[in-house]
Amino acid sequence: MRRSLSDTLAFCRILLIVNAMGCIQSIRCKPRSFRESIIVLEVNSSIDSNPTTIDESSNVVLRYRTPHFRASARVLVPPVAGKETWTVGWIQACNHMEFYNNYGNRGMSSWELPDLREHHIQAISDSDGVNYPWYGNTTETCTVVGPTKKDTKFTVSMNDNFYPSVTWGVPVSDSNLPHLTSIRRDQSFTTWLVALNQATNETMVLQTVRWRMQLHIDIDPERPLGQRARLAEPTAQEQPQILPRNEIIPANAMVKPNANDAQVLMWRPKVGEPVVVIPPKY
Structure with missing residues (x-):
């Protein structure tokens, strides 16, 4: 027997799936209707279970690669009667960033987002820098272009991780002599599944996800290359939260600049004034 949409909407189950291969958090929905328009069938979010990997193959920089954050959603858009164009997808913003590279008694370098650090803004766009705000x-x-006669079903997905390079030597020096002693990083993000009307800019938040990436690497610069760095913590990241109630997207998360273009690399010596090593691109 064919079940009507109203009957289907009477059922909802929320599943939290934790397994050894990735601790995936999953919400399976009614499917539920948002303003009687767009239906979110399923949302999944996870951070891979593998630990951060460290690469000491270069005598100039240390590289590390964190596990991936992943989010995906299955969405149904009912027939669009008019000449409307809707884009459904993922928007992400950085809410908090600490990124410190310590060089013993010489000082530390840090990637910073000045407006976020000084609490002038609540969040900053983490767009790719081209397709704002996505x-x-x-x-x-x-993107669904109306008019359409049938339901349109699709999946939108994204993934994110960190893969930076950190100099062994003090960044304001021409020397490559290793002085790097530790790396600490702690960043938080909010990721929204959004439907956007291209003509009117009407924005509907369909789902909100919060996630965090932490990192602590201990380094002994006296040891030979390839044996210096050790992942201190964590070996596994906290899993993302799919929020039961959606959050509003801050204005800064929708427009330029994005986090990559706004960040500044500072050198903060133990003695003396801070120095801008790399200014913001924007």
Whole structure:
């Protein structure tokens, strides 16, 4: 027997799936209707279970790669009667950033977002820098152009991780002599599944996800290359939270600049004044 949409809407189950291969958090929905328009069938979010990996193959920089944050959603858009264009996809913003590279008694370098650090803004866009406000424009979004006669079903997905390079030597020095002693990083993000009307800019938040990435690497610069760095914590990241109630997107999360273009690399010596090593691009 064919079940009507109203009957289907009477059922909802929320599943929290934790397994050894990734601790995936999953919400399976009614499917539920948002303003009697767009239906979110399923949302999944997880951070890979593998620990951060460290690469000491270069005598100039240390590299590390964190596990991936992943989010995906299955969405149904009912027939669009008029000449409307809707884009559904992922928007992400950074809410908090601490990124410190310590060089013993010489000082530390830090990547900073000045406006975020000084609490002038609540969050900053983490767009790819091209397709504002979207995180990306491949698997991250889908556009439906009306009029359409049938339901349109699709999946939008995204992933994010860190893969930076940190100099062994003090960044304001021409020397490559290793002085790096530790790396600490703690960043928080909010990620929204959003439907956006291209003509009116009407924005509907369909789902909100919060996640965090932490990192602490201990380094002994006296040891040979390839044996210096050790992942202190964590070996596994906290899993993302799919929020039961959606959050409003701050204005800064929708417009330029994005976090990559706004960040500044500072050198903060133990003695003396801070120095801007790399200014913001924007």
